[in-house]
Amino acid sequence: MSKKNKKQKVKPQVLKGFRDYPPREQIAREAMLAKIKDSFELMGFLPLQTASLEFAETLLGSHYNEDSLNELFGFQGPDDVDMALRYEFTVSLARFVASNPTLPLPFRRYQYGNVWRVDKPGPGRYREFMQFDVDIVGTQNLLADSEIISAMVSTMDKLNVKNYKVRFSNRKILNGLIEYASIPQEKSSDVMRVIDKLDKQGRDAVILELGAGRVDVSGDKIKGVELENTQICKIEEFLDIASQKNVSGLDAVEKLLGSIEVSQTGINELRSILENLSNMNIDATKTEIDLTIVRGLGYYTGPVFETTLLDLPEYGSVFSGGRYDNLVDRFLGRSIPAVGSSIGVDRLLAALLALDALELKESTSQVLVTVMDRERLPEYLNILQELRNAGIPSEIFTGDTKNLTKQIKYGDKVGIPFALIAGSDEFEKGLLTIKNLQAGKEKAKETSDREEWLKAENIQESIEAKDLISYIKENMSTS
């Protein structure tokens, strides 16, 4: 860097739609990711990592154009190759499976990492965000679908969420409804897309959109699917029935659509999944058949799943997926059946924090060894090493100041529970002073005076040096 450059300062900023995760959030995030991993590994799912950048045609198919490339972070890279950052994992999973013909199937894999989309950024909506996927590739056996639902339930349990519901349905039932209502094939995905809005927009809006369209709250005209009234009536008939959950809903829909083969297949599949879940001893209050579930993505072909937090319905589904039996087609020209589900990591993290389901640790260190007297550095370093050898995460104050109050303040700000203080007097007596910075914070909350506790006698203790490890270990768990 020349001196000229130094004078021209660069504004320290992140790109629109991007963000950093400062330690406090990243500690919570890592804790959550570890729990999800544990949950999936207990079920024998294997980790996979795929490349972040892919050929544009891998992500978009061979007929992509500049516009579709610009919806991703797509660009012409080295050797003039069109490439883009992945926007989800499923296509990369399909590519991986297609190019590894000796892979043992069924392939049970999980993958987590960032994905990138050029969406309009907004509160909680980022252009870079993390997903955590779990899938089983290479089987039509409904045991796989049942395992995915089981993974969803056990992961939510592992994450300490009490009040949630994993809801599921089957696209095949809706495909039968399309047939039942004599809706032409080319309108079917539009009809699905509109029914998918039931939860958010309500039934009236859906009915209007299936017909001539409607005007939304901001005054914008939303185009309708232009179904005929008789067609809409049949969908309404279905929606009436679909409000019944579980077996009674299935029985009712069987009466309505059972004569249509694809619906009957869908109903049988859901019955079989229900039975598996029961045999797996999955808590029956945690799952529910809900026949109005569509899941937006066009590629689902069978069972579909979603997970709602009953105390935070506004978060939408935090863990969703379904069966997609055609995706590998793009590469192989033949089907490999697959089923899976995906967690929006940052949305779920925000929810867990809102629900107090995740214990928040501010700092990794339990103990800050302060440097009161630089002559005593050998002793401080010795104590530091002793703490670490005992498995107690600890640090020594490495800053430039000799001021003890500033050192303690650092520990307080970082969120370290204990500060260790010792001067020559104490060393000679074999004593150490432990300041409990957490207790200080609690005191500060009461008195609203953050400075005061720094002087307070009652949040520090003098202990014998030989008792240090046992003192910290005893007080760590309760702090």
Added chain:
Amino acid sequence: MSKKNKKQKVKPQVLKGFRDYPPREQIAREAMLAKIKDSFELMGFLPLQTASLEFAETLLGSHYNEDSLNELFGFQGPDDVDMALRYEFTVSLARFVASNPTLPLPFRRYQYGNVWRVDKPGPGRYREFMQFDVDIVGTQNLLADSEIISAMVSTMDKLNVKNYKVRFSNRKILNGLIEYASIPQEKSSDVMRVIDKLDKQGRDAVILELGAGRVDVSGDKIKGVELENTQICKIEEFLDIASQKNVSGLDAVEKLLGSIEVSQTGINELRSILENLSNMNIDATKTEIDLTIVRGLGYYTGPVFETTLLDLPEYGSVFSGGRYDNLVDRFLGRSIPAVGSSIGVDRLLAALLALDALELKESTSQVLVTVMDRERLPEYLNILQELRNAGIPSEIFTGDTKNLTKQIKYGDKVGIPFALIAGSDEFEKGLLTIKNLQAGKEKAKETSDREEWLKAENIQESIEAKDLISYIKENMSTS
């Protein structure tokens, strides 16, 4: 996807210089990452994640051009903003610190993740690769440098590497050498760059490059720095001394360069670090002062560190860094001192695998529950749940085949240690058959016949159903 698209198949391939991590490697990688994290957290380092994409000027400074942007994965993104994928973490760390003025300092942070560079791909050289950094920002105190070296040592120990050496030196000593040899400032970084080649190219090549240049093995002319003979002699004088390690090297170099202030400062700093390491009880055989170490990157300003695997010197340094006191300048126009070190994750992983330092687990599942008789699915699912409830990672065969041999083969290929087999006869007697697939593999190695063991009687046992959990737990650890 229209039917037309389906017919035009996309080749399932990764971009040049990119790769996937299949489960076997990813399991090892995750295990290694977890150990590194533990090691850093025990020392009170805090996790940070920054955005993967940055403004081009953040990464390259305000005077970047199209050429420098093309050395990164740089492109014009949404809103016509020039952006690029990060090529390392340090600039993002500096940006984060610069934009968070209330951050408590010193900031002890670790960050791991992918970085991207448009280098020429080659064996072991990828365009997307993972780094794991550890830094302390905001202090000139040499305790920080000592903590970084301590982190390097304890991480290598934690990773079960026996035979390694963390070598360190100080750029200030070399800066004094530049002064001592009367080398003009504009040639100093070229001289450093050439001395840095000592390890790989040997002394003769370095001397030639400092002078008129040389011809390398492939016949290419390598331009020389064009130093005068008297200047080169003085560098040779230094190199003679620098071959002595630790205190004796420091004493000798003090005689040569002690009259030059910057060198004397550098020598004193190294003495102070040595003292700290000794007070931290760091194994003295694991660290070494080596005054020939430069570390290529221009931005180092003080102590520099590297880690060599003594049994695999061809891997070069797997964990390196140094003090860089000027980097935040780009954003703030003033200095914030910092020191840190970085692991090339995939190179280190390859090394650990070559050294057998990492226990390789092929599969996450310990037990495959086979489905011999679909009528008995409720029982199989019950057993599956029982295993998982006992914390034993397990899966049920979810594939489409009913063929037991194929199910067992799946378990073998995935690397699952145990397969559980039970038919109606056994259920009625309260028995289960456990096939030890690992033992089978060992047998297969001996007989070179992978098929044979599948039939072998002696690698399967019949146990009482009630003993399942204790049987697996007993045999898990030894398998």
